[in-house]
Amino acid sequence: MMKYILSILTLMIAIGASAQTDMQHTPKGALYKVFTNSTNARVKDGDIITFQYIQKTDKDSVLYSTYVSGQPGRAQIHPSQNVGDMMEIFPLLTVNDSALVKLPTDSIFKGHEDQRPPFFPKGSNLNFTIKILKAQTVDEFKADLVQAEITGSAKYIADHKLNLQTTPSGLKYVITQASTKPKPVKGDTVYVNYTGKNLDDKVFDSDIEADAKAAGLQQPGRTYEPLQFVIGAGGIIAGWDEGMQLLNEGSKAIFVIPSKLAYGEPGYNGIPPFSTLVFNIELVKVVHAKHVAAAPAKKPAAKKHVYKKKATTTKN
Structure with a gap:
């Protein structure tokens, strides 16, 4: 038996040496x-x-x-x-x-x-x-990602049985809690609670402590409070800028935001390129800016000829 085991070991060593020399x-x-x-x-x-x-x-x-x-x-x-x-x-x-x-x-x-x-x-x-x-090729790779985003988004919506409205830009949304308070407009400051997910339902960000902890997010030092920003100031993704103006203060909604209205081809901070994002949104508060009404157009005045006084010189 020992002779047989030694033979097997010798064979294995020989095979390993052969594999190494074949490289x-x-x-x-x-x-x-x-x-x-x-x-x-x-x-x-x-x-x-x-x-x-x-x-x-x-x-x-x-x-x-x-x-x-x-x-x-x-x-x-x-x-x-x-x-x-x-x-x-x-x-x-x-x-x-x-x-x-x-x-x-x-x-x-x-x-x-x-x-x-x-x-x-x-x-x-x-x-x-x-x-x-x-x-x-790069073009073929991008085309695959675009198609995968379209397919993945459609599957997510079907799997979650979401009855969404779609805006001309491609933003999809459904209001899950209605409100009769005013809607914000560009220039207004809004306070928003949110939880953001990828199409695999993995949470990548939230300002709601319970949601963050349930998802296992590590956000040391974060203060859990509504996010504040000014609509139209360029500090937020386009899908949010548009979506907030569809909501009344106090309402809740689900946004399904295509990558072209989010982080697009580059992606961002762990969000892959061409990623559709899903947000649970609560528009907590709206602070309306002072919007100055445009002055009524004036009737053009009759055209007048203005003559300049001819300069004179003084001789000494």
């Missing part, structure tokens, strides 16, 4: 092995790739997995700046290719050894198993 080197020192042999066109400079990956130590401890998180990685291909960016590897692959990549930690932490974690000793590797799902 190729990039100019910056990464090791890689492509497991597939796809005939698709290779990833090229400027492409945006979507890929799955598992990140491990040399001892096979999983550090991160997109399969577990449910969020594939994305990167735009550009010339490699360092071994850790894997930009030497991606252009060697095609869509549906899988590969093993070993990045030397001595190169990754060169110049900042103080940041090297203990599970990456000198001579070790950061290991990636990657699979390329998509390679798109």
